[in-house]
Amino acid sequence: MNAATYQQKYRVLLAEDDEVNQQxxxxxxxxxxxxxxxxVGDGRSALEAALGTKYDLMLFDHNMPHITGDRVIRYxxxxxxxxxxxxxIRFTADADRVDIRTxxxxxxxxxxxxxxxxxFLSTIESILQLG
Structure with missing residues (x-):
């Protein structure tokens, strides 16, 4: 067995409606x-995914169709x-007008x-305590 066999896999949920940002x-x-x-591409799908699977980290866009990222997080x-x-981790194009504080x-x-x-990568590494 190689070292990769022992390496932990981290499940990450990305809730982002913009396909370019997904890419x-x-x-x-x-x-x-x-x-x-x-x-997932909208708040409803994000909520369904998060209720059905345990994730190690969730990445949410603020403005998504159906349910905003903040509402999903609060729920x-x-x-x-x-x-x-x-x-x-929440993404927003309005970082200077964020109404929800960490x-x-x-x-x-x-x-x-x-x-x-x-x-992006240093924030994920810090939260997941990698390296």
Whole structure:
């Protein structure tokens, strides 16, 4: 057996309605074989995925169809979901007008769009405590 056999896989949920941003995140994570990425395109699908599967990290866009990222996060945090305590990174194009703060316990980090690979990857590594 090689070292990769013992390496932990991390399940990451990406809730992002913009296909270009989905592709960007996939490209950023393409060199990270230890991350298993699930992608959904709206808030309703994000909620269904998070209620059905335990993730190690969840990445949420703020503005999504059906249910906003913040509402999904609030719902998961307030209930008995297996992801009630899962770390959350929120993406937003309105980083300077963010109405939800990381210190209220709902999210662990906020990343502005457009995403920058170095910031994105270092934030994920820090939250998942990699390396």
């Amino acid at each position: 960007i995140v996939m490209a950023f994570l393409s060199a990270a074989p230890h991350i298993e990425l699930t992608i 998961l945090r307030s209930g008995n979901s297996s992801n009630a305590a899962t770390p959350v 210190q209220d316990g709902l999210i662990d980090a906020i990343l502005p769009k457009p995403l920058k690979a170095e910031t």
